[in-house]
Amino acid sequence: MNVMLPSVTNVFSIMLNNDNHPTIMKEDGVMLILLCSHCNCPESFDLFVFALNWIPGFCASSRQPTLKPFEKFTIHGLWPSFEDSTRDPPRQQITQLNLNEISPIVHELEQKWPSVVISKGNKWFWNYEWTKHGTAAASVAETRGQLNYFKKAIELYDSLAVILWLDSAGIIPSNITFYDLSKVIDAVEGNFGYKTRFRCYYTSMDTSYLIEIKFCFTKNFQRPHYVEDADGSNPAHSLAARVGGKDPQKNAIEKFLHNFNDGQIFALIGIGLGFNHIRNYCFNSFGLSILIFSLCTQFALLLHNVFMQNNHIFIGIEEIMWAQKISIAVIVSIGSFHGKCNPLQIIIASLIEVPILMANKYIGFKIMKVADIGGGIHLYLFAAHFGLGISTMFWKYNDSRKRKLTSDNCSELGMLISIVLMYGLWPGLNAAFSRGDKKHRIVVNTYLSICSACVMAFAVSSLSDRKNRFTIKHLHIAVIGGAVSVSSVADMMITPYFALLIGLVSALSSLLFFIFVKSAIGIPGILAGFASAIFAYISSEKQYGYSLFQIFVARAPTANSSDLHEILSYLPDISAGEGRTNYQQFICQIAYVGVTLLIAILGGCLTGLIIRQPFFEPLKSEDLFEDNVNWVLPSEEEEYFGNESYCDIESSMDTEMNLQSLKLPQQRNGKRKNENYRDSN
Incomplete structure (x- = not known):
């Protein structure tokens, strides 16, 4: 399986067969990750999904006019989610975005969270993400409020240097060079520390354009400590195989x-x-x-x-x-x-x-x-x-x-x-x-x-x-x-x-x-x-x-x-x-x-x-x-203490200093020391 990472004149192209890698699955062109901790509160949410767009791939797949593509991953969104992904979390209080409140980070948002679609500018994009997803994240202190929500997204973006990860693995944007898909996955997951999922735009049976990579975080923005097959917070382990869960017999x-x-x-x-x-x-x-x-x-x-x-x-x-x-x-x-x-x-x-x-x-x-x-x-x-x-x-x-x-x-x-x-x-x-x-x-x-x-x-x-x-x-x-x-x-x-x-x-x-x-x-x-x-x-x-x-x-x-x-x-x-x-x-x-x-x-x-x-x-x-020299041997315990307790020996010595009640230590060759002991009396 090969991967091409073209420059902006083309797109990130993946030679992909859906049966080739267990982490890739095609479902209406969307790939989801559901790998985080459980939450017992039914009115809250279970996890955060942090999505990054690959701009050349997004522009190639979009049916609307877009800006000139540039070689960069940008933020798509920070989304509170349920494990089953069948519904959106409830919004605590729907409020419109206030640019004055996020003014300290507007410049960073323009660089890291831009809207690529020409007909919808940055303000519309940010307001949409806030009203749909940001308001649902109010139950977590780190994402409560508009400024905290967007700052946390920028913080996560800075921690995920995907381009550098790919570059360190020798994967560089090119119009002609193909890369093995497993190497791309290893470069991303090896640095992130857990499984990721790709959203791709399929143009044929063998070729697809990367649009998006999704990362998962628990509600306290921690990553799981076990591999996927051992992670109890993986929702696939909470579902029967017949309804989309993972078959226990296929566990590693x-x-x-x-x-x-x-x-x-x-x-x-x-x-x-x-x-x-x-x-x-x-x-x-x-x-x-x-x-x-x-x-x-x-x-x-x-x-x-x-x-x-x-x-x-x-x-x-x-x-x-x-x-x-x-x-x-x-x-x-x-x-x-x-x-x-x-x-x-x-x-x-x-x-x-x-x-x-x-x-x-x-x-x-x-x-x-x-x-x-x-x-x-x-x-x-x-x-x-x-x-x-x-x-x-x-x-x-x-x-x-x-x-x-x-x-x-x-x-x-x-x-x-x-x-x-x-x-x-x-x-x-x-x-x-x-x-x-x-x-x-x-x-x-x-x-x-x-x-x-x-x-x-x-x-x-x-x-x-x-x-x-x-x-x-x-x-x-x-x-x-x-x-x-x-x-x-x-x-x-x-x-x-x-x-x-x-x-x-x-x-x-x-x-x-x-x-x-x-x-x-x-x-x-x-x-x-x-x-x-x-x-x-x-x-x-x-x-x-x-x-x-x-x-x-x-x-x-x-x-x-x-x-x-x-x-x-x-x-x-x-x-x-x-x-x-x-x-x-x-x-x-x-x-x-x-x-x-x-x-x-x-x-x-x-x-x-x-x-x-x-x-x-x-x-x-x-x-x-x-x-x-290093071990207490059973034979030594018997030699020094015999069948009597320490207290019994001590008492005997106090009354009449009866050395006859003690067994004499043996040499390593198994023979008793040939020494003469006299009675204390």
Whole structure:
């Protein structure tokens, strides 16, 4: 869907199909917004609608003589309205406009609220708006009286710099340039912070002229805090679907709730238990993952809107799921330096990582326009090397510290549960934001890759042991490798055979690195990057059809090209691209792997240098990989207090100082201190 924003010699022209965007609907050429708070007073009104005219479009659609059009949005009106829009609010007291009362702002009104129709001047226009709408707004203090009503309209006009919003998105008035409609909508709604509606003049099935944009405000001129699907003040949620309301089954929560739940379980249990393999560090590895996930999800929600260039915060199920993925990557990162840092250092490192990770994601998707549906590059490759960069800034292992890195049956069982959860949840997590055949391919390719990786893990693990036994750590590494390595190409036509091959290669290479180099960090992410480049190079329109441009958005034809117009007639949601060749896309995919590695390693090293400073109180050598430094363990409570209450112990000590009633503290190795205590008597 394309948009043209011509100069004054033409009009704002929209290539529009009414089924293409859920916020656009044609009803006698009028588009309404009904998105504000309820009011219980039946004699009052529910909301304000603030309307701006696009002068070139209005002049083109008007049947009456108009002034010479100029490139500008001007005020059409500030209208108290009911949610159902079937009637006008009652007027408190009908009075004619008094120019003397509004004289302090007449000059501003002439510039921002002019009448374009020649036969009806400014005074007539202002008087009409006042008598019809202004008198109905008297119940609100900010719009009570003629001067307050018009001043408030000017204040709202000044706060809605629509031309600047469009200009910042690269949308400039032109007679020949077309713009994607979704970009126009994003530019306006991203800055306003909520949904808007357009009033258009339709000249044909495919073309329309923008006449008006309508914005909604509550009666106290506030904007809602939730996305539209979660906003209870949206009247569409108060009407049955058969009478024009929104079908609850089409709410975003119905589409994404199961994916949301999968993401929570995957992050908190699947990833958390995966770090639970060190015997004396189970509480820290699992417990701190919950803290970091909760903290980073909130931080990522805020930054997501910054990097999406929104002036307001959107909170909804989709935004939370994006924040989930960021938090999962952060948890993966801290796995590289678990046990080497105290909780404060981990928190600081996580808060530093989130904006760096999101900046890297912005570079990949908005600037380089790479394909990375499952985050193999921008999430997991980044996370692995960011954590590695931090880890290198801390101590290196010696023999005494290596003895702490042992596991027991309980910790190994936790890792096995982690493997099962990741095995089952990862395919759906990769496909969370996809639909149709694309979603189908993602699930199939991810699942096959994990299956083949598991088989390879059992084979390699058996061959690497003298007694042909299996190692749970090997299986854990293989499952992660199989899922991550295919995640960047899961939506591509890689065929099931290559999905299986990717899993095999990833598991084999990761396990060989782990067995001989003692580390497999980042190997699956690098494989994901190279796989995405290879399949980007061999992909073609013959293989994918027009859906190729949904996967590789930069390969779509450029704006205003005849090829793009042809594609839009079949897939209207395709955006104008750069006309990249498969070779250029290959270079971009490879380059993004290098950019991600550079940003992650440098960012990790710099973060490590920051958090190792003395004022963060780094852990001492004897406190590394120990739970009891940060957690009160159940065994400690039993050791110090036994089965007696504190009061019982205190009483006993007061009477005869009976030290025999206390259990002696134990050392960390589980043996009692070998000290001699004498009776106080």
